Amino acid sequence: MEIDQPLKAIQYQRGSLLILDQLKLPDETVYISINTGADAWKAIHTMSIRGAPAIAVCGVLSVAVELYHSRSKFDSISSILQFVTDQLNYLITARPTAVNMTDAAKTIIDYLIPLNNKQQNVTLYINELLDFMEQFLQRDLDNNQSIGKYGAEAIRQNVKDKKKLTVLTHCNTGSLATVGFGTALGVIRQLAVDNNLQLTYFTETRPYNQGSRLTAYELVHDRIPHTMICDSMAGLLMRTQTLHAVIVGADRVTANGDTANKIGTYQLAILAKYHEIPFYVAAPTTSIDLTKRTGNEIIIEQRPSSEMTTIKGINIAAEGVQVWNPAFDITPNQLITGIITEHGVFKPEELEEKLISLQRTIKSPLL
Numbered sequence: 001m002e003i004d005q006p007l008k009a010i011q012y013q014r015g016s017l018l019i020l021d022q023l024k025l026p027d028e029t030v031y032i033s034i035n036t037g038a039d040a041w042k043a044i045h046t047m048s049i050r051g052a053p054a055i056a057v058c059g060v061l062s063v064a065v066e067l068y069h070s071r072s073k074f075d076s077i078s079s080i081l082q083f084v085t086d087q088l089n090y091l092i093t094a095r096p097t098a099v100n101m102t103d104a105a106k107t108i109i110d111y112l113i114p115l116n117n118k119q120q121n122v123t124l125y126i127n128e129l130l131d132f133m134e135q136f137l138q139r140d141l142d143n144n145q146s147i148g149k150y151g152a153e154a155i156r157q158n159v160k161d162k163k164k165l166t167v168l169t170h171c172n173t174g175s176l177a178t179v180g181f182g183t184a185l186g187v188i189r190q191l192a193v194d195n196n197l198q199l200t201y202f203t204e205t206r207p208y209n210q211g212s213r214l215t216a217y218e219l220v221h222d223r224i225p226h227t228m229i230c231d232s233m234a235g236l237l238m239r240t241q242t243l244h245a246v247i248v249g250a251d252r253v254t255a256n257g258d259t260a261n262k263i264g265t266y267q268l269a270i271l272a273k274y275h276e277i278p279f280y281v282a283a284p285t286t287s288i289d290l291t292k293r294t295g296n297e298i299i300i301e302q303r304p305s306s307e308m309t310t311i312k313g314i315n316i317a318a319e320g321v322q323v324w325n326p327a328f329d330i331t332p333n334q335l336i337t338g339i340i341t342e343h344g345v346f347k348p349e350e351l352e353e354k355l356i357s358l359q360r361t362i363k364s365p366l367l
């Protein structure tokens with residue numbers, strides 16, 4: 001199966017950053033210009049752009065664009081260092097659960113100091129820094145390709161006698177959550193490209209409806225066989241239909257493999273365990289946070305009640321109703337069959353050791 005160029009959540013060239021306004025999808029395709037870190041903070045916080053990897057790339061490139069257009073105002077390396085550090089640390093505050101923006105900020109700040117020792121010319125320093133920041137785009141594209149290939153192979157291995165597989169995914173983890181093919185949805189795209197996909201079920205993913213508004217948009221665009229279900233239908237689906245795997249994304253995976261992901265993931269993992277269906281998490285290593293030992297340490301973002309009580313400004317609940325709106329939940333590692341990364345598929349219990357070993361062998365700051 002051929003898949004056309006994926007939808008683009010982010011369009012970038014030096015000095016210009018456009019993001020697809022996902023609050024307007026699927027009815028309108030509107031790109032908005034991001035010229036500063038403050039523009040990016042607002043777009044991330046309001047979820048015009050969302051998805052852990054896309055958030056990080058948008059944040060990094062917003063600083064690159066702002067630095068590029070204000071480069072004449074910097075008269076010293078230290079002033080550039082201060083500006084970039086301040087902007088990156090500010091962007092981290094836009095949304096607290098996903099770790100990718102924090103990881104990106106650390107990678108760049110760790111790079112700034114050695115670069116300072118190498119390059120004393122302000123103009124050349126800025127150009128080298130822009131080159132480095134722009135690599136985050138290609139890295140996510142490459143990560144998506146690797147995750148797709150490793151994930152598709154792992155799932156095929158699990159179901160040796162089947163050529164055509166039926167899977168379930170949750171939320172949106174495709175081209176609208178990353179720069180490329182996606183993470184969990186990238187695995188599904190790879191299965192489709194390899195002609196191993198019978199059907200993908202996906203949940204509408206209340207309350208923000210990433211599934212019905214975004215994943216549906218991607219699967220229809222790519223003509224991938226699919227069926228949308230309400231979140232509440234997952235149990236009956238697993239009880240009555242044959243599912244070969246559940247594949248979801250991640251916002252933050254801790255050292256023991258516990259995983260923060262879109263609200264509703266935990267209950268899918270419980271159902272998958274009960275129905276003996278393999279449950280995979282697909283995420284780049286930039287979503288893995290070894291500074292957190294377990295999922296109990298992860299901050300769960302609480303979103304505005306209006307995101308539950310209205311759809312496109314139309315009330316769907318009584319005025320004054322009290323709601324609880326956590327945007328994520330935590331899936332314990334014992335419910336996870338494997339964590340699909342760009343370096344391979346790891347069992348939760350081996351994740352930390354494998355990642356530390358990779359960090360030792362791969363000497364790139366952009367691991």
Ligand SMILES: CSC[C@H]1O[C@H](OP(=O)(O)O)[C@H](O)[C@@H]1O
Binds near residue numbers: 053172174183210248
């Ligand atoms: C590859 S995207 C990872 C993750 O991000 C989504 O959350 P949100 O739409 O709130 O940014 C969802 O949890 C995805 O699984």
